[in-house]
Amino acid sequence: xxxxxxxxxxxxxxxxxxxxxxxxxxxxxxxxxxxxxxxxxxxxxxxxxxxxxxxxxxxxxxxxxxxxxxxxxxxxxxxxxxxxxxxxxxxxxxxxxxxxxxxxxxxxxxxxxxxxxxxxxxxxxxxxxxxxxxxxxxxxxxxxxxxxxxxxxxxxxxxxxxxxxxxxxxxxxxxxxxxxxxxxxxxxxxxxxxxxxxxxxxxxxxxxxxxxxxxxxxxxxxxxxxxxxxxxxxxxxxxxxxxxxxxxxxxxxxxxxxxxxxxxxxxxxxxxxxxxxxxxxxxxxxxx
Numbered sequence: 001x002x003x004x005x006x007x008x009x010x011x012x013x014x015x016x017x018x019x020x021x022x023x024x025x026x027x028x029x030x031x032x033x034x035x036x037x038x039x040x041x042x043x044x045x046x047x048x049x050x051x052x053x054x055x056x057x058x059x060x061x062x063x064x065x066x067x068x069x070x071x072x073x074x075x076x077x078x079x080x081x082x083x084x085x086x087x088x089x090x091x092x093x094x095x096x097x098x099x100x101x102x103x104x105x106x107x108x109x110x111x112x113x114x115x116x117x118x119x120x121x122x123x124x125x126x127x128x129x130x131x132x133x134x135x136x137x138x139x140x141x142x143x144x145x146x147x148x149x150x151x152x153x154x155x156x157x158x159x160x161x162x163x164x165x166x167x168x169x170x171x172x173x174x175x176x177x178x179x180x181x182x183x184x185x186x187x188x189x190x191x192x193x194x195x196x197x198x199x200x201x202x203x204x205x206x207x208x209x210x211x212x213x214x215x216x217x218x219x220x221x222x223x224x225x226x227x228x229x230x231x232x233x234x235x236x237x238x239x240x241x242x243x244x245x246x247x248x249x250x251x252x253x254x255x256x257x258x259x260x261x262x263x264x265x266x267x268x269x270x271x272x273x274x275x276x277x278x279x280x281x282x283x284x285x286x287x288x
Contacts, residue, residue, distance in 0.1 A: 056235065154186055155260045163257065168244045173233050176240060183247070187212070187219050190256055193263050200262055204255050211251040218246055 157167070168183065170176030190197065191212050198209055223244045226236055248254045 063079070074138065130216075151189070151260070151263065152187065154182060154189065157182060158186055158257050159260045165244045165248050165254075168236055168240075170233075170240060173231070176233065176236060180222070180240065183244070184219060184223070186260075187216055187247075187253075189260075189263060190253070191216055197256065197259055200259055201256075205259065208252045208255050211253075215247050215251050215253055218251075220244060 157163075168179050170179055179286060183267060190209070194209055198206060201209060220240060229235055
């Protein structure tokens, strides 16, 4: 700037001096350098601006592409959601069918249970009717069987040599039913024949006869348990073992066994069959 001021103060009326020419050259040179620097700066700014513009253009293109991609994704998601809604509607209808089937199954199960109950009731009634007919039509035959076979069977089982309470242990449900029924017949036979037995009994046997009421109560309690739990073999087996010990040993029923062969009463056996055997048979039929 100082050089330009110096140049402006130079008078052109007089011939330039060598020193003045040098200053002019320096000024020209400075102007050229300045012009080159300004041109270089402007070119750099222009180049930078062009590059930034290209970058912005590329970013805009990329943004546009991403936007288009997102539109495509949104469209795809919308289609998927629409398809999912359709599937849900179909599934809802299918679930309703399942609920209907489940309801029908429960209703069918209820009907089957009612049929089972009805069948058991019919079996029970049929057993009672059959037994009633048997006793009414063939009463004499039943009495003869009780006399000729029933007492004989009891004598063979309980009056045999070496009889033990272990002989009454049950192997299965049917075996338990038979041994319980025979024991019931035996107790009933002794109970109905008390007066006859008393005339034949010794002192120990008379004491056992006096305990027959307690023995019958013990047996009837087990009979109730049997009727309430006809299929619970393990439970009944253990209970029966205790009952046998209590009847034959604690209440000494076993001392009356030798008197079996001296009893001759068909009526007592028919009563025993009705009182003891039939309820067990009905309970067993109902269970199986």
